[in-house]
Amino acid sequence: MTKSTTDESPSTDEKKKVAAKKAAPKKATTKKAPAKKAAAPKAPKAADKKAVPAKKAAKADVPVKGIIETFKTENLSFEKETLPNCRIKYTAVPGQPLWDKARKQAIKNIAKEVSIPGFRKGKAPESIILKKHGAQVIQSTETALADICFAECQKEAKMPILHGNNNVSFHVEGEGTEKKLYFAFEAEPTLPALDYKNFTLAKTETEEVDEKRVDEEIDQVRSFYANWEQIEDRAVEEGDFVLLDIDDLDQDPPSRVFNAARFEVTEKKMVSWMRELVIGLKKGESVEGISKADDNATEQDKKDFKEKKVSITVTAIEKSTLPAIDDELAKKVGTKSVAEMKEKLKVLIASKAARKNTETLREGIEKQLIEKVIFDVPASLLEKEANHRVSQLFNNPEFKKQWEEELSEEEKEARKVEIKEKATQAIRLFYLCRDIVNSNKISVGDADMKTAYDSVLDMMYADQTKLQYQSMNEEQKQMALTQVMMHKAEDFIVEQIKKA
Numbered sequence: 001m002t003k004s005t006t007d008e009s010p011s012t013d014e015k016k017k018v019a020a021k022k023a024a025p026k027k028a029t030t031k032k033a034p035a036k037k038a039a040a041p042k043a044p045k046a047a048d049k050k051a052v053p054a055k056k057a058a059k060a061d062v063p064v065k066g067i068i069e070t071f072k073t074e075n076l077s078f079e080k081e082t083l084p085n086c087r088i089k090y091t092a093v094p095g096q097p098l099w100d101k102a103r104k105q106a107i108k109n110i111a112k113e114v115s116i117p118g119f120r121k122g123k124a125p126e127s128i129i130l131k132k133h134g135a136q137v138i139q140s141t142e143t144a145l146a147d148i149c150f151a152e153c154q155k156e157a158k159m160p161i162l163h164g165n166n167n168v169s170f171h172v173e174g175e176g177t178e179k180k181l182y183f184a185f186e187a188e189p190t191l192p193a194l195d196y197k198n199f200t201l202a203k204t205e206t207e208e209v210d211e212k213r214v215d216e217e218i219d220q221v222r223s224f225y226a227n228w229e230q231i232e233d234r235a236v237e238e239g240d241f242v243l244l245d246i247d248d249l250d251q252d253p254p255s256r257v258f259n260a261a262r263f264e265v266t267e268k269k270m271v272s273w274m275r276e277l278v279i280g281l282k283k284g285e286s287v288e289g290i291s292k293a294d295d296n297a298t299e300q301d302k303k304d305f306k307e308k309k310v311s312i313t314v315t316a317i318e319k320s321t322l323p324a325i326d327d328e329l330a331k332k333v334g335t336k337s338v339a340e341m342k343e344k345l346k347v348l349i350a351s352k353a354a355r356k357n358t359e360t361l362r363e364g365i366e367k368q369l370i371e372k373v374i375f376d377v378p379a380s381l382l383e384k385e386a387n388h389r390v391s392q393l394f395n396n397p398e399f400k401k402q403w404e405e406e407l408s409e410e411e412k413e414a415r416k417v418e419i420k421e422k423a424t425q426a427i428r429l430f431y432l433c434r435d436i437v438n439s440n441k442i443s444v445g446d447a448d449m450k451t452a453y454d455s456v457l458d459m460m461y462a463d464q465t466k467l468q469y470q471s472m473n474e475e476q477k478q479m480a481l482t483q484v485m486m487h488k489a490e491d492f493i494v495e496q497i498k499k500a
Contacts, residue, residue, distance in 0.1 A: 065081075066081040066082045066083035066084070066087075066089070067081070067082045068080070068081050068082075069082075069157075071153070071156045071157060073152060073156060074095070074097075075094065075095040075097045075098050075152070076092060076093070076094050076095060076098060076149060076152045076153070077092075077093050078090050078091060078092035078093065078149075078152075078153050078156075079091045080153070080157045080159070084376060085186075085376055085377065085378060085379035085382070086162065086186050086187045086188070086189055086190075086376050086377065086378040086379070087184065087185075087186055087187075087379070088157075088159050088184070088185055088186070088187045089182065089183065089184045090150070090153045090157070090181075090182070090183040090184075091180060091181075091182055092149045092150075092152075092153055092180065092181045092182075092183070093180055093181075094145060094148075094149050094179075094181070098145060098148055098149065098152070099141075099145060101144075101148060102141050102142075102144040102145035102147075102148055103137070103141045103144075105141075105144040105148075106137050106140035106141040106143070106144045107137055109140060109144070110136055110137060110140055142172060142179075145181070146170050146172075146181055146183075149181050149183075150168070150170070150181075150183055153183065159187045160187060160188040161185055161186070161187060161188070162185070162186040162187060162188055162378050162380070162381070163188065165186060165378070165380045165381070167185060167186060167380070168183060168184070168185040169183070169184050169185070170182060170183045170184070186378045186379065186380055187378075188378075189375055189376060189377055189378065189428075189431050190375060190376070191373075191375060191431060191432060191435050192373060192374075192375055194373065194432075194436075194493070196493060196496040196497050196500050197500050198372060199365065199368050199372075199493060199497050200364070200368070200497070201361060201364060201494065201497055201498070202360050202361055202363065202364030203360075204357035204360050204361065205357070206353075207349070207350070207353040209346050209349045209350055209353075213349060214342050214345050214346060214349070217345050217348075217349060218325060218341070218342070218345065219322075220460075221329070221333060221341075221345075221457070221460070222322040222323055222325070222329065223241070223262065223264075223320060223322065224460065225322075225323050225329065225332060226320040226321060226322045226323065227320065227321040228241075228318045228319070228320050229318060229319040229320070229321075230316065230317070230318060231283075231317040231318060231319060232283065232317075234282070234317075235279075235280050235281055235282045235317075236265060236278050236279050236280060236281050236282075236314060236317055237265070237279065238265055238266065238275075238279065239264075239265060239266060240264075240265045240317055240318065240319060241262055241263065241264050241265070241317075241318040241319070241320055242262070242263050242265055242278055242314055242316065242317055242318070243260045243261065243262055243263075243314070243315045243316040243318070244258060244260070244261055244263055244278070244312055244313065244314060244315065245258065245259055245260060245261075245312070245313040245315055246258040246261070246310055246311070246312050246313075247310060247311040248308055248309075248310060249288065249308070249309040249310060249311055250308045250309050252389060252393070252415075252418055252419055252422050253389055253392035253393040253395075253396070253399075254311070254393075254396060254399070257310070260315050260316075262318075263278075265278060265279065271292070271294050271295075272292075272294075272295055273289065273290070273291060273292040274289075274291075274312070277289045277312055278312060278314060281312075281314045282314065282317075283314055283315070283316060283317055284313075284314065284315070285313070285314055286311055286312065286313040286314075287311070287312055288309065288310065288311050288312075289309075289310060289312065290307050290308070290309055290310070291307055291308045291309075291310050292305070292307060293305035311398075325338060326338065329341075332456065333455060333456045333457045333460075334454065334455025334456045334457055334458070335455065335457065341457070344455070344457055345457065348457060348458070348460075348461040351461065352461055355463075358491070361490075361491075361494050362487060362490040362491070362494075365490045365493050365494060366429065366486075366490060369428070369429060369432055370425045370428070370429065373428065373432060374428075375428065377424055377427045377428060377431075378427075381427055382420065382423055382424060382427060385423035385426060385427055386419050386420050386423040389419050389422065389423055390419060393419075403415075429486065430482070430486070432489070433485055433486040433488075433489035433490070434485060434489075436489040436492055436493070437485050437488055437489050437492075440492060442488050442489070442492060444481060444484055444485045444488060445481070446481075448481070448484045449465075449466050449469040449470075449477075449480065449481070449484070450466075451463075451466045451467060451469075465480055465483070
């Protein structure tokens, strides 16, 4: 182990030793290990315990006093101090046997590295190694001792080092065998146990699939095979079809809700607040507004509805000529007749409604996890996640202009606090869901994204993420599988609540 840098520490079964790198006195250095993605293509695994070197640096003062535990073994005594944001410090006092072991290891390592006339590498007597390379032996002994002591501390304290940011630092104080070794690193979060009795299920509804509902879906199928005329020379009018990009501006960063989604600009097919915003817009123009409950929604739905600030961009204006509802249309979508197409649609509508209810349940669980399950998250992960969110925000020209020209310093600080809180919530959700998946041996992998559809209708009503999965790049696939992992964990909680 080397002084104060950042590498994952040795576990007890590791036999590797690490090279020492000295740092300037009284100045801590930190070398970061390569950051890893939050989610892997397969189910996330538990924290990696592979041994890694820590590197040399100076003492760093920590003003906050943490929770201290004392440990004592035959050859070592040490204190473990648990600090906020998953920071851990060890203060270790090694016994003479560990010094002897470290010194032997140092001499052995140096003997393998140096050339001494009359002896093969690694075969020179200890006395000659000490005589010719005494200073190097002292330095190497300290490094070997750090490796040995940290492994012993980890064996007793069992603190998993933060996966993907395997940073360990150490410094030494004192003289001779009275020296104390100080280690510092970030640990994996400590997750509280979940009591499913404290969770409730969100209310869901059963959708009635009648002929009117089927006819509405048939109109959607017809629009898929319609002949479309692109309108370039005028603004949106009643009766047009429009392709819209819709962003939720209340999210931080703004979240794309619909991407080039087709809407029919009629009272029957488009909610009034949206219709009022898009009529009069030309292709390429955008408008911001507030989403509102549908005029035809139930009183309870109106009460539960949460208004959101949204941005709507018209990407295309179209007029359509729809095909007739006949057996020819039915065959295009993979059925033999209109009657069979209608029966197939009833099943698909019911399946779509069931998925909507599942999503409602998941959203309810997610909200409760955020509100009820609080624990420290590693500072490095929080910084990375918050910076990522800020970067996404500044990719939006409108936000960048607002930040630079309109927001006061107080408003900027409030946004930073909000971003940090959202980042904290995202990290907690990830760790909780990953722990549920791993603890209950729930598989997550490419098999979850496989699709097999019998007809065009099946594809029309399929999970679009699964349809697009094979064309995604590796980062997009990891993101998709992270979402699958979180969904499976939330579904597991739902099932536990139902059993309770």
